[in-house]
Amino acid sequence: MAGLIVRRVFQLVLLLIGISFIVFMSMHIAPGDPASIIGGPTATQEDVEAIRENLGLNEPLLAQYFDYLKGIFAGDLGFSYQTKQAVSEAIIDRFPNTLNLAIASIIVAIVIGVTAGIVSALKHNTWFDGLSTIIALGGISIPNFWLGAILILIFAVNLQWFPVGGLTEPFWTVEGMKQLALPAITLGTGSAAMIARMSRSAMLEVIRADYVRTARAKGVREKSVIMMHCLRNAMIPVITVIGLNFGFLLGGTIITESVFAINGVGRLMIESIAARDFPMVQGSVLLVATLFVLVNLIVDIVYAFIDPRISYE
Amino acid sequence: MGKKWFASLLTVLFVLSLALVGCSSNSSSGGSAGKAEQELTYATTSKVVGLSPILTNDSVSSTVIEQIYETLFVRDNKGEIVPHLAESYENPDENTWVIKLKKDIKFHDGTPFNAESVKYTFDKLKDPKTAAPRASLLAPVSSIEVQDEHTVVLKTEKPYGPMLAALTHSNAAIVSPTADQKQDLMKDPVGTGPFTFSEKVNGDDIVLVKNKDYWQKPAKLEKLTFTVVPEVSTAISMLQTGKVQLIDGLAPELMPRLEKIKNVEIQKKEGTPVYYLAFNMEKEPMNDLKFRQAVSQAINREGYLKKLNGLGVYSNSFIGPEVFGHNESSDKGPKFNQAEAKKLVKDNGFDKKVIKILAANTSQYMNMAEVIQSQLKEAGINATIETIEWGTYLDVSKKGDFDITIAGWSNVTGDGSELLFPRLHSANIDATNLSRYKDAELDKLIDQSRSVVDQEQRKEILTKADEYVMTQLPVLPIYHGIASAAYDKSVKGFEMEPTGQWSLYGVYRE
Numbered sequence: 001m002a003g004l005i006v007r008r009v010f011q012l013v014l015l016l017i018g019i020s021f022i023v024f025m026s027m028h029i030a031p032g033d034p035a036s037i038i039g040g041p042t043a044t045q046e047d048v049e050a051i052r053e054n055l056g057l058n059e060p061l062l063a064q065y066f067d068y069l070k071g072i073f074a075g076d077l078g079f080s081y082q083t084k085q086a087v088s089e090a091i092i093d094r095f096p097n098t099l100n101l102a103i104a105s106i107i108v109a110i111v112i113g114v115t116a117g118i119v120s121a122l123k124h125n126t127w128f129d130g131l132s133t134i135i136a137l138g139g140i141s142i143p144n145f146w147l148g149a150i151l152i153l154i155f156a157v158n159l160q161w162f163p164v165g166g167l168t169e170p171f172w173t174v175e176g177m178k179q180l181a182l183p184a185i186t187l188g189t190g191s192a193a194m195i196a197r198m199s200r201s202a203m204l205e206v207i208r209a210d211y212v213r214t215a216r217a218k219g220v221r222e223k224s225v226i227m228m229h230c231l232r233n234a235m236i237p238v239i240t241v242i243g244l245n246f247g248f249l250l251g252g253t254i255i256t257e258s259v260f261a262i263n264g265v266g267r268l269m270i271e272s273i274a275a276r277d278f279p280m281v282q283g284s285v286l287l288v289a290t291l292f293v294l295v296n297l298i299v300d301i302v303y304a305f306i307d308p309r310i311s312y313e
Numbered sequence: 314m315g316k317k318w319f320a321s322l323l324t325v326l327f328v329l330s331l332a333l334v335g336c337s338s339n340s341s342s343g344g345s346a347g348k349a350e351q352e353l354t355y356a357t358t359s360k361v362v363g364l365s366p367i368l369t370n371d372s373v374s375s376t377v378i379e380q381i382y383e384t385l386f387v388r389d390n391k392g393e394i395v396p397h398l399a400e401s402y403e404n405p406d407e408n409t410w411v412i413k414l415k416k417d418i419k420f421h422d423g424t425p426f427n428a429e430s431v432k433y434t435f436d437k438l439k440d441p442k443t444a445a446p447r448a449s450l451l452a453p454v455s456s457i458e459v460q461d462e463h464t465v466v467l468k469t470e471k472p473y474g475p476m477l478a479a480l481t482h483s484n485a486a487i488v489s490p491t492a493d494q495k496q497d498l499m500k501d502p503v504g505t506g507p508f509t510f511s512e513k514v515n516g517d518d519i520v521l522v523k524n525k526d527y528w529q530k531p532a533k534l535e536k537l538t539f540t541v542v543p544e545v546s547t548a549i550s551m552l553q554t555g556k557v558q559l560i561d562g563l564a565p566e567l568m569p570r571l572e573k574i575k576n577v578e579i580q581k582k583e584g585t586p587v588y589y590l591a592f593n594m595e596k597e598p599m600n601d602l603k604f605r606q607a608v609s610q611a612i613n614r615e616g617y618l619k620k621l622n623g624l625g626v627y628s629n630s631f632i633g634p635e636v637f638g639h640n641e642s643s644d645k646g647p648k649f650n651q652a653e654a655k656k657l658v659k660d661n662g663f664d665k666k667v668i669k670i671l672a673a674n675t676s677q678y679m680n681m682a683e684v685i686q687s688q689l690k691e692a693g694i695n696a697t698i699e700t701i702e703w704g705t706y707l708d709v710s711k712k713g714d715f716d717i718t719i720a721g722w723s724n725v726t727g728d729g730s731e732l733l734f735p736r737l738h739s740a741n742i743d744a745t746n747l748s749r750y751k752d753a754e755l756d757k758l759i760d761q762s763r764s765v766v767d768q769e770q771r772k773e774i775l776t777k778a779d780e781y782v783m784t785q786l787p788v789l790p791i792y793h794g795i796a797s798a799a800y801d802k803s804v805k806g807f808e809m810e811p812t813g814q815w816s817l818y819g820v821y822r823e
Contacts, residue, residue: 032704040370041707041722042735044449045744054444082362084499093516149546157550164550165542168515258543261356261551263516267543271360276704 001301008297015293016286020072023285024065027278033057034081034276055081068282077286078279080272087283090268095287098264100171101187101256102249104180108188109195110242116192117199117238118231121207132196139193148186148259155182165261183260187253191245198241202234209233235306243299250295251288351535351822353804356542356557360517363499364510366486367438370446372562372723372813375483377519377539379814381421382486382504385412385431386477388727392635392811394477398426398487398505400463407472407766414463418528420489421509428465432457433490435467447484453763472764474771478637478728483814507532507818517541533806533821546570552577552799558822561798562813564676568622571799579799582809583626585635585724586794587732588681590717591747594787598663599716605786607657608717609647611692612685614791616649620684625792631732631782633793635811638729638762638775646783646790651692658693668696671715673706678719681791685719713749720747723794725812729775730762737787750787 035052036043043051052058059067071078077087116136120129156164162178169176206212207230215229216222254266265284272280303310355376362374366382369375385399396402400413418426435457438445453473458466467476479485492503502510505528508521519539523532540557542548545567551557553574563571563579571579590608592599599605615627629646632638658664668689672682682698689696696717701709710718724732735745738759742749758778765771782788796813803822809815 030705031708032702033708036707036711037704038370039446042725042745043370043446044452044735044741046452047444047446047448048744050441050444050448051446054442084363084368084497090516097516152547152550157553160554164554164556165547166515166540166556168518259547261540261542261544261547263518263541268516274702274704 001304004300005297008293008300012290012293016072016289017069019289020069020282020286021065023282024068024278025061027276027281028061028064030276032276034278037275038082068279072286077283080277080280082272082275082277082280087279090280091265091283091287094263094265094268097167097262098250098253098257098266100167100180101183101253101262101264102246104171104184105187105191105249106242106246108184109191109245112188113192113195114199114238116196118203118226120196120200121203122226124204129200132200136193136196139189139196142189144186144190144253144255145259147189148183148256151182151186152259165259167260167262167264183256183262186259187249187256191242191249194245195238195241199234199238202237203230206230206234232306236303239299239302239306243295243302247292247295250291351533352538353534353536353559353817353820353822354538354540354557355559355561356540356548356551357560358541358543358545358548358562360541361519361539364502364519365498366484366488366504367434367443367445368499370484375725375814377521378483378486378502378504379506379816380508380521380537380818381502381506381510382483382488383506384481384483384486385414386480388481388810388812390808392637392727394481399480402477404766408469410467410469410476411460412465412467414465415528416463418505419526420492420503420505421524422489422492422503424489424491424503426487426505427462428459430487430490431465432459433493434487435485437488437493438485445484447482450479450482450485472766474763474765474768475726475728475730476766478726478731482726507816508534508537511536532818534817537817549574549799552801555801558801558804559798559807560800561796561809561815563624563797563799565620565622565624566676568624576802577799578802578804580797580807580809581623582796582811583635584794584796584811584813585633585727586721586813587631587633587636587724588625588677588719588721588791588794589631590685590789590791591720591736592787592789593713593716593718593747593749594751595713595749596716598661598666601661602786603657603661604663605789606647607654607661607663607692608689608694609786609789610650610657611654611694612688612789612791613649613651617681617684618792620680621792624795624797626795628790628793629783630779631788631790632729632775632779633724633790635793636724636727636729636732637768638772638779640772640776640779643776643780645780647786654692664693664695666695668694668716670696670698671706671710671718672698672700673703673719674700675703678721681719685791710747711743711745713743713747718747720788721794723813725814727812729779730759730771733759733775733778733782734763737782748787752785752787755781755785 035048038051039048079086116132120132123129152164155161162182167179169179171180212229215225254270257264257267269284357373359373361377362371363369364377366378383398386394387397389395398415400415402410402412404410420426435451437443439448439451453469454467455470456468460466488498489503507524507527509524511520511522513519521537523535525531548560552560571577592605594600618625618627628634629644670682672678679700686696686698722732722736735741737746737750737755739751739756758774762771762774796809798809800807805821805823806819
């Protein structure tokens with residue numbers, strides 16, 4: 001296990017250097033000049049030139065990159081071109097919102113998805129199975145911005161059970177939970193549908209396995225058969241899907257964050273790309289990539305716990 | 314039994330949700346009911362970049378900056394320039410502006426407002442090391458001198474007509490020198506205005522509180538919050554439920570929904586912005602006056618206003634009705650005449666070339682591009698539309714990589730020179746002069762409008778320049794903007810300026 005972790009951390013460092021290079025170069029090569037955007041349409045050529053000089057954009061590209069890389073290794077992600085705020089500070093400000101939303105959404109997704117998947121598998125080919133398959137298909141197909149807007153209209157504007165948007169209160173307070181509810185449902189629905197489909201097919205496979213029949217033949221109670229013999233073995237592919245979805249949610253979800261006015265990493269990233277705020281884009285992409293790799297590492301470790309046959313030695 | 318029960322439940326839920334969605338726009342909340350607290354939350358779609366007037370040049374930042382800082386001069390309700398932090402001014406000669414300042418004014422940190430602070434602010438704005446985005450505002454000023462504690466003298470190399478207009482610009486607001494040396498004004502601003510900075514919360518939201526020691530009567534509102542809501546329809550829902558009380562810069566397509574909400578009031582005011590077509594004068598056939606006339610006559614500009622739900626004004630001039638230099642009686646521009654346009658197109662073979670219309674990918678510009686494309690087609694001109702994202706647009710449009718582009722100018726100083734000089738003077742090709750227009754006669758008129766100090770004379774020159782533009786047509790104004798805002802009915806005393814900016818100084822809730 002220790003070997004796996006060391007190997008993964010080493011891979012992560014290489015991966016981050018690669019990502020930083022690709023992001024840095026693609027941002028600099030892409031059309032659009034941060035100095036013109038800061039200056040706005042009213043700035044004269046002299047104004048824009050002064051800003052460009054001030055930001056150090058007139059230095060050779062590779063020199064800029066190595067400066068940036070040196071900064072990263074010293075733990076300095078640089079400063080925003082636009083707001084002059086430290087990149088790390090801006091990310092730290094927003095990451096808790098994204099994390100709260102990701103956790104809440106994945107909980108919604110797991111509770112709905114795994115339950116629906118298991119029940120569908122157990123009631124294979126009944127009306128419940130059919131209905132949940134249709135709902136799952138709907139869940140995957142419904143665009144987040146539409147679902148978000150509809151939930152706002154029904155539950156925030158008309159019924160006023162939940163606030164329209166914003167994520168300003170801590171999640172352990174009632175107000176905080178209310179603020180999280182609609183965005184978590186919006187975001188969790190898509191993941192729930194995927195998890196439900198995966199749980200259903202994994203369960204169906206396991207349910208017909210010989211060892212399950214043997215367990216039943218031994219007179220093990222049905223509940224134990226399902227929970228101990230089936231579920232545990234069916235969980236490996238489900239956990240993979242949950243891990244992938246969670247990693248994706250941690251990267252910030254631009255549409256849901258925008259619709260619910262949540263100040264998260266996704267919104268930071270899209271705003272920074274629009275403003276060609278290179279240091280901010282690079283910093284947030286590095287964060288997202290790191291988290292994605294770490295979540296996958298955790299998933300691999302969890303495999304070994306769930307299925308002792310899996311070994312990384 | 315189970316199946317039936319479940320199916321009925323689903324049906325009820327479905328019908329209920331449809332009914333709720335259907336009546337949503339008509340319902341109103343009790344958000345403004347009860348005893349009104351003197352607090353106001355404003356929602357904007359993009360974040361505040363920073364709170365230093367010297368280092369920012371975006372409209373959202375200036376909205377907040379206007380509440381914290383003040384300028385030497387302001388425009389009053391009639392659009393006239395009047396002293397604000399200044400007491401009076403005089404011109405001993407055309408190159409000298411002696412500005413007397415009001416006494417007994419203090420910055421929020423206790424630093425006295427005086428000639429030194431004005432000199433400090435303007436020197437910093439002009440210093441190339443500062444890299445101020447609007448350093449050009451005071452570029453004609455060659456020196457700033459302190460005559461005594463309350464008198465500052467600005468000298469120019471050449472006479473500079475729009476000086477007072479430039480001094481009304483929020484980027485020329487005066488900052489506290491002690492604070493600027495001690496802290497970062499982008500995060501921790503200190504001005505003389507009616508509200509002081511309190512804190513930044515939740516990453517981007519800015520909280521201001523009343524400045525109790527304001528040099529005039531203190532403001533009525535105790536607390537202001539500027540919050541970011543990227544999705545306009547969410548912002549409207551928040552307005553409807555009373556979570557925010559003010560939004561502005563309304564888009565035409567949102568008007569029907571807003572007008573139906575009972576607790577919301579809408580304010581519209583004729584504004585200074587102009588939205589127009591810029592012809593690339595370095596390319597064929599745009600450099601042919603007949604082509605530009607054909608395009609101008611092909612487009613039904615008065616008809617286009619109907620699409621704007623009351624958020625635009627027609628005026629056959631480039632300098633709009635709310636901008637200094639506009640002359641109501643002048644009407645030399647082209648009129649909608651499709652038959653004439655068709656004839657010009659046919660006679661000159663303009664139907665043989667495909668024209669590229671470049672537009673930034675905002676809904677306002679894309680809608681304009683589509684309507685114009687279809688009207689040009691009726692006249693026989695084939696056009697394609699290229700839409701690109703804003704950051705890329707700024708670059709591409711400055712390089713002149715288009716035939717016709719849809720452009721806008723907000724004109725924060727409200728002065729005609731500040732529209733014609735950046736947009737049509739040959740000195741600004743490759744920068745703000747998107748038409749790449751180079752015309753010695755117009756250059757001369759624009760230079761005069763900037764160098765004459767007598768305001769009446771300036772007005773005449775600007776009118777003449779505007780008429781010249783409307784006959785030569787390097788640009789075709791489609792419409793002039795209307796500043797708009799929607800607010801909760803509990804908000805009283807809200808008054809917008811033609812530039813779209815507003816101060817919350819006189820606002821209260823009841």
